[in-house]
Amino acid sequence: MQTALLIEQILNGLQFGVMLFLMAAGLTLIFGVMGLINLAHGSLYMIGAFACATVAAATGSFWLGLVASLAAAAAAGALVEMTVIRRLYDRDHLDQVLATFALILIFSEGTRWVFGSFPLYLDIPPLLRGALPLPGGGAYPAYRLAIIGVGIAVAVGLYLLISRTRLGMRIRAGESDREMIAALGVDIRTLYTVVFALGAALAGLAGALVGALQSVQVGMGEPVLILAFVVIVIGGIGSIKGALVGAVLVGVIDTLGRFLLPVVFATFMDASAAAGIGAALASMLIYVFMALVLAIRPQGLFSAQG
Amino acid sequence: MAEPILEIRNLNKSFGALKATDNVSLDLRAGEIHALIGPNGAGKSTLIHQIAGSLRPGSGTIRFLGRDIGALGVPERTRLGLGRTFQISSLAPDYSALRNVMLAVQARQGTSFRFLKPVMADRSLREPALEALERVGLAERADVPAAELSHGERRQLEIAIALALGSKAFLLDEPMAGMGPEGSKALTTFLDGLRAEAPILLVEHDMDAVFALADRISVLVYGRIIATGTVDEIRHNPDVRQAYLGEEG
Amino acid sequence: MMGNPRESILNLVLVLALAAIPLVATGMGEPFYVTLATRMAILALAAVGLNFLLGLGGLVSFGHAAFFGIGGYVAGIAATHAFNNEPLLFGLPGTNQMIVIWLVAILLCGLAALAIGVISLRTSGVYFIMITLAFAQMIYYFAISWPAYGGEDGLSIYVRNGFPGVNTLNGLHFFYLCFGLLLAALAVFSVLRNSRFGAALEASRQNQQRLAAVGIAPFRVKLVAFAISGMITGLAGALFADLNRFVSPSMLSWHMSGELIVLIILGGTGRLFGPVAGAMVYVLFEFYLGGITERWQFFLGLILLGVVLFARGGVVGLIAGKARHG
Numbered sequence: 001m002q003t004a005l006l007i008e009q010i011l012n013g014l015q016f017g018v019m020l021f022l023m024a025a026g027l028t029l030i031f032g033v034m035g036l037i038n039l040a041h042g043s044l045y046m047i048g049a050f051a052c053a054t055v056a057a058a059t060g061s062f063w064l065g066l067v068a069s070l071a072a073a074a075a076a077g078a079l080v081e082m083t084v085i086r087r088l089y090d091r092d093h094l095d096q097v098l099a100t101f102a103l104i105l106i107f108s109e110g111t112r113w114v115f116g117s118f119p120l121y122l123d124i125p126p127l128l129r130g131a132l133p134l135p136g137g138g139a140y141p142a143y144r145l146a147i148i149g150v151g152i153a154v155a156v157g158l159y160l161l162i163s164r165t166r167l168g169m170r171i172r173a174g175e176s177d178r179e180m181i182a183a184l185g186v187d188i189r190t191l192y193t194v195v196f197a198l199g200a201a202l203a204g205l206a207g208a209l210v211g212a213l214q215s216v217q218v219g220m221g222e223p224v225l226i227l228a229f230v231v232i233v234i235g236g237i238g239s240i241k242g243a244l245v246g247a248v249l250v251g252v253i254d255t256l257g258r259f260l261l262p263v264v265f266a267t268f269m270d271a272s273a274a275a276g277i278g279a280a281l282a283s284m285l286i287y288v289f290m291a292l293v294l295a296i297r298p299q300g301l302f303s304a305q306g
Numbered sequence: 307m308a309e310p311i312l313e314i315r316n317l318n319k320s321f322g323a324l325k326a327t328d329n330v331s332l333d334l335r336a337g338e339i340h341a342l343i344g345p346n347g348a349g350k351s352t353l354i355h356q357i358a359g360s361l362r363p364g365s366g367t368i369r370f371l372g373r374d375i376g377a378l379g380v381p382e383r384t385r386l387g388l389g390r391t392f393q394i395s396s397l398a399p400d401y402s403a404l405r406n407v408m409l410a411v412q413a414r415q416g417t418s419f420r421f422l423k424p425v426m427a428d429r430s431l432r433e434p435a436l437e438a439l440e441r442v443g444l445a446e447r448a449d450v451p452a453a454e455l456s457h458g459e460r461r462q463l464e465i466a467i468a469l470a471l472g473s474k475a476f477l478l479d480e481p482m483a484g485m486g487p488e489g490s491k492a493l494t495t496f497l498d499g500l501r502a503e504a505p506i507l508l509v510e511h512d513m514d515a516v517f518a519l520a521d522r523i524s525v526l527v528y529g530r531i532i533a534t535g536t537v538d539e540i541r542h543n544p545d546v547r548q549a550y551l552g553e554e555g
Numbered sequence: 556m557m558g559n560p561r562e563s564i565l566n567l568v569l570v571l572a573l574a575a576i577p578l579v580a581t582g583m584g585e586p587f588y589v590t591l592a593t594r595m596a597i598l599a600l601a602a603v604g605l606n607f608l609l610g611l612g613g614l615v616s617f618g619h620a621a622f623f624g625i626g627g628y629v630a631g632i633a634a635t636h637a638f639n640n641e642p643l644l645f646g647l648p649g650t651n652q653m654i655v656i657w658l659v660a661i662l663l664c665g666l667a668a669l670a671i672g673v674i675s676l677r678t679s680g681v682y683f684i685m686i687t688l689a690f691a692q693m694i695y696y697f698a699i700s701w702p703a704y705g706g707e708d709g710l711s712i713y714v715r716n717g718f719p720g721v722n723t724l725n726g727l728h729f730f731y732l733c734f735g736l737l738l739a740a741l742a743v744f745s746v747l748r749n750s751r752f753g754a755a756l757e758a759s760r761q762n763q764q765r766l767a768a769v770g771i772a773p774f775r776v777k778l779v780a781f782a783i784s785g786m787i788t789g790l791a792g793a794l795f796a797d798l799n800r801f802v803s804p805s806m807l808s809w810h811m812s813g814e815l816i817v818l819i820i821l822g823g824t825g826r827l828f829g830p831v832a833g834a835m836v837y838v839l840f841e842f843y844l845g846g847i848t849e850r851w852q853f854f855l856g857l858i859l860l861g862v863v864l865f866a867r868g869g870v871v872g873l874i875a876g877k878a879r880h881g
Contacts, residue, residue: 037681087864093681094615098820099863101813105856113850226692226809229685237681280701287693291674294686298677358768384770396768398761400878406765409758412751413770419779424749471769 004138009259010252015144017251018151022206023228024235024243025158026199032238033171033195034089039100040080041203041228042221043107048073048204049211049220050111053120062125066208073204074197081196086189104222112218119215122208147209154202155244162240171195227254230286234293236300245301250286257285309372310335311475311505312357312388317366319352319529326352327363328529332507334475339497339506341516344526350509351393353526354479357507358390359383371474384413389473393480393509395460399453403444403463406452407435410470438470439463442496458489465496474504482512494518517541525549562875566828570738573599573835577730589726590798595831595838596733597794602818602830603740604787609816610825611748612780613760617684618671618691619815622785624698624807625667626660626792631710631802633659638713653718653732656793664789665782667694672781676774688809695807709803716797723797733794737831740787745827747783756780788815817859823871826878832870 027041051072056065080103088096124143131139162168170191207221214220231250235242262278269277293301310333319327326349334340342350355361357368359380368376375383384390397406408431412418415430425431439445442462447455455463461481468476481497482490494515497506501521510516516523517537524534525546533543540546573595580588605619633656636642636649643649650656675686699707715723723729747753758766759773766773796802805811814837822833840858844851866873 031681037684084860084864093684094609094816094820094824095863095867097615097617097684098816099860101817102856102859102863105852105859109850109853109856113853222809226688230689233682233685233689276700276702280697283696283700284693287689290686290689294674294677298682300682360764360767379772380767381770381772384768390768392764392768396762396765398758398765400761401758405754409754409766409771410769412754418751418755418771418776420751421747422750424746425751425754426749467769 003136004134005259007134007136008138008140009255011140011144011148013252013255014248015147015151015251016255017248018148019206019210020224020227020231020251021151021244021247022154022202022209023224024231024247025154025240026202027228028232028235028238028240028243029171030196030199031232034192036085036088037093037096037100038085038199039097039225040103040107041199042225043104044073044077044200044203045207045221045224046107046111046218047076048207049122049216050115050120050207051204052208052211053122053216054115056122057120062123062212065122066205069204069208070201073207074201076204077200078193078197080200081193085196086192089192108218115218117218119217120211122211122216124212143212150205150209154205158240167194227286230290232300234290234300236303239300239302242300242302249289253289254282254286257282261285311371312507313367313369314357315367315369317353317356317368318364319349319356319361320364325529327356330366330526330529330531332524332531332534334505334507336505337501338521339501339508339519341508341510341520341523342526343510343513343516343523348526349529350526351479352529354390354393354477354507354509358388358477384471387472387474387504388477389468389471389475389504390477391461391464391468391479391481393483395457395464397452397460397463397467400451402449402451403439403455403459403466404432404435404448406463407438407466407470408432410438410467411435414471435470438466441469442466443492458485461485461489462493465493476500476504476506477509478506479509480511481508482510482515490515559875559878562826562828562871565832565871565874569828569831569835573831574734577727581727586726589730591838591842593726593730593733593798595834596730596737597791597798598815598818598838599831599834600733600737600740600794601788601791602815602822602834603737603744604784604789604791605815606819606825606830607744607747607787608780608784609819610829611753611760612756612777614676614777614781615684615816616687616781616784617809617812617816618687618689619785619788620807620809620811621671621691621694622664622668622788623792623795623811623815624691624694624802624804625664626789626794627796627802627806628698628704628710628792629660629663629789630656630716630793630796631712632704634712634714634716635704635710651714651716653716653723653793653797656716657790660789660793661786664785664792668782668785669778671785672778676777676781688812691807691812692809695804695809698804698807705803707804709801709805712796712800712802715800729798733798736790736794740790741827741831743787748827752776752779819869821859821862821869823869826869826871826875829869829871836870 023041023045027038030036030038048069052065052069055068056062084099084103088099128143128146130142132142132145133139162171227250231246232243234249235246258279261282262275265274265278312334314330314332317327317330330353344350352361356363359378363376367374370386370388375386398409408425411431411434436445436448439448442465444459444462444466447459452460452463465481482493485493490512497519500506508519520537522534522536523540524531525540527549532549533540533546535543573592576592577589580586601623605616608614608616633649634651637651641649671687671690675683675690678686704710717723718732721728721732723732755766755771755776759776763773792806795806818833818837819829821836822831823829840855841851844854
């Protein structure tokens, strides 16, 4: 039974990590190509979740909702890029932080305006409602396994996109040398909009997928955004591979910490105190991990700068 | 013969497959101007960076005033008396010329962890700074922000800062670059007198200035020193003519 | 130091206006405005701390809520133990004396800033922004999941802490206490800015390579600045908890960190009175816009976006022109 529980927790950590990867991949791509720090990435996650919940409620189909989440987040991303973000590429990081902070206020209050303050609920599609048996007893929800599958598929897809396609070649060129890419005759403005919309779509997808596990509400993107920052700081800003490794590490460490620390503390103190201290320390664990990584490698595990 | 002020032995630095510094040995003796010349991309700036401490050498030793400084950072090397100027002027742009030099005076005096006395009223900072500006001919521009100085004036300001540091050796990375002919001439005269104060390792493309000033010249090509000698020796060295002077016509 | 005369006049007007609001409000029998002015003074104080780091040192800390919240919790925890008459740590009692609370808050925030600074100052740029944010978030989650002091629900201060010779329960008196500390912090800011340390700090913002090349190690300068900055913001946090008679994890949240940056930008980055102007404008926005529409943050977002894109320099910059550095 203990092994089954442990396997379940590891899978939970993996699922959490994969979801963080969807967020972190977009953030790190946008930073790598355009040099922009985007706080409003969590808003795009929220938009994806709201779009999915709304369309799923109207049509009765989760899958249509999923398509809507990708479309809505990509469209919102492209719109914001063309109206605001574009003006920020040449600004310092402080201006980028402030402007995207302002975007969060606008998106959050705007969403509250349209949808009200009550959370929406999104059901898991019937196809994935079951559970699959785990070795050693117990069962694991099919939907969570599906999220892990989606994350792996996105990671592979991104790898192929960046290493094998013309768009990927331009993205890589944009990371190393903006002037060269302009000299190659690539329309850099369009490239930036496309990259931003791609990152936004990934965030929207993550929001929609998680929306079926939690409630869909304003502000849901912010904790995830900050964890995604931790992920890319650990992985190395600008590196997709770093985002993947960082996301899985953070997901697994966080989940296992919350599971194991109270158990460990319970071996030498009474149960309720152990639960309290264990939970409090577990909530700090990934930040301690981040500090350790930075103490050893200030540029993260897979820095894009080599 | 006295021990050299600055002594570099078997320095190596690679970037991937590229050997930017290839077994370089070089010294700088009291009272001399030692010029370092070579075509673009020969590794002159890379070498200066390693001596100043902003780049770690792959291997080899750097001794300054009899002390191995290889493990020290930039600030420590400066405090020992190694004063450098940058190939591309590196100044505090919002600060006036005077405040840029005052910062150097403050650093030379020791601690910057003094929290009370206002710097602008501190004559022990202002006066040495003004003096350094006067020596490079920048005194009447003392109150102009560095960002508003002309290109040539910024080069002068860099030298004033190195002077104010009380440097015991100067590393000057292309101090004439971008200066007009008159500025170059004035600076040549100035550097000529400066060598008595402290020796100068001079990286420079302006051959007139190099030939006028240098006691010795080292020629760097593809990271390797191919010859070191007096002006005449270098002028007549067949390797140098072929590898370097020949190319430039 | 030779100042900009228009800036000096503006500064004087700001001080007098802030000092006068509570007097006028009390005269008109509107005590609510006294609270509003106190809020302005405390937020301004917190922002003075951040301005030291961000304005002078150019270091964008997105985690200053950590210090604001730690200061708040010091006040809350000390008062709770004093109120319940329970020993706090190692048999030491709690206290309801503000002076003790302030000193402890300053000390703890200084230590916390040193610890966070040692790691985050190894990096720069975007890394620094994200790491300071992450550390503040760590403390936020710790406060939420630590049940002893209220967890998510926060901690009430039943009776506002005391100060010898001042009736802190009187809103006007408490305001002048906060106002006095704000003026003291502004004086500290001004003296430090003009000192050798300030010169080194400003130089590290302008050109780190240059600072190192004159022989001053930037890291230590920035670390000391980070600690001083955290201490000032922590003091403000202790006052804020006493103003609201309540402290909760929201004081530690990243919105708080963002708000502090916003105050500085609205007022004028690196300007002595930038935080004061920013806090006054911000609290007024919050109050009037909040009175007109529940969705005031939406409009705040639009205004902020406009300021960032089109009106850099903030209120002080708009009125007094560009900063001069002697």
